[in-house]
Amino acid sequence: MATLGRFLLAALNQCLRLGDALGLRGPRWEWKKQTWRQGLEARIAAWENLGRGVRVQTRMCRECRTLVPRRERTCPSCGASMSGIPSGGLGRMLSLVAPAFGTASTLLITVNVGISLLILLLWGSAGAAGGPLRLLSPSGQALYVFGEKCWPEVFQGEIWRLITANYLHGGLLHLAFNCYALATLGPLVEESFGARKFFVIYTVCGVFAFGLSALFSPVPAVGASGALFGLMGFGITFGRFRGGRAGRMISDQLVRWVVYSVIMFFMPGIDNVAHIGGLIAGGTLGLVVAPGEPRSRAGEIALRWLSGGALLATLASFAMVALTYERHLEILRLRGWL
Secondary structure: OHHHHHHHHHHHHHHHHHHHHOOOOOHHHHHHHHHHHHHHHHHHHHHHHHHHHHHOOEEEOOOOOOEEEOOOOEOOOOOOEOOOOOOOHHHHHHHHHOOOOOOHHHHHHHHHHHHHHHHHHHHOOOOOOOOHHHOOOOOHHHHHHOOOEOOOHHHHOOOOHHHHHHHOOOOHHHHHHHHHHHHHHHHHHHHHHOHHHHHHHHHHHHHHHHHHHHHHOOOOEOOOHHHHHHHHHHHHHHHHHOOHHHHHHHHHHHHHHHHHHHHHHHOOOOOHHHHHHHHHHHHHHHOOOOOOOOOOHHHHHHHHHHHHHHHHHHHHHHHHHHHOHHHHHHHHHHOOOO
8 A cells, every 4th residue: 555655646746747847837736736645645544544454453442442352252351342343354444445334224225225126126016006106116916925014914924024024115205215214313323332233123123013013903014114113212212311411312303203203194004003113112122222332241142142133033034035935926816916
């Protein structure tokens, strides 16, 4: 990096001297020369920081400030977990080049968009007969085979639909609104609680939302709204009771979000039971989940089991979609829906 930086700086100086020799003069030319040099020097400094970040062999414990070898999972001085503290190597390089790379919020948005595209590619759109709100809307048959929440299938053993329904959407606007909300609420929770806790909270709220919906609403439903209401409920209760002054300000803002969202309760086709269920689940978790990474070995192990379990359950649920795909197609044929 240093050699490349010196080469580029020397090349720029030669080009600037060539401009002087060709007769370029005046305050504007001098200002441009200074701006170009400063811009290149800043870029070279960023490259050097990137190189140092990749080569670093230690990282600092958040509890006792001890420098710990980057491969250690716990601090040898105080026993605190080192999870979530940036280290060197390829992961550090990716985080510096693309700060949003690999965050749980970004990954969830990508999965939601990817699944919607996959359904459109395999099944096409149901058409725009319902107006702009139905733009690029998948058919009900497509949502059924891909795992929407529907009764009585959930109570006949297809409990995995409580997870897959969170990743399905009823059209372009539905997807766009939920992705925007996730891009706003997700980082708010993820930055303070970590990606693993965020994913557990998101998954639990989504499952509880559709679980409650399955109990009290027989209408098929899809969407991330239940999980998103869970994030709002989580932020409201944590900020109000445990987040201090700044947390209360965020809580007040999220309460306004909930109030504004009440208008959706009067729109047709909205699963209000799932929204309420997500809000209840998130509000409850906000009273018990602590911010940051675990500070003990036992807490770290528990979080690994919970986050690993949430990820495994999600992957297994989509595996069940693939395994039961043909069977559900046959059910649709028998019902005369294909």
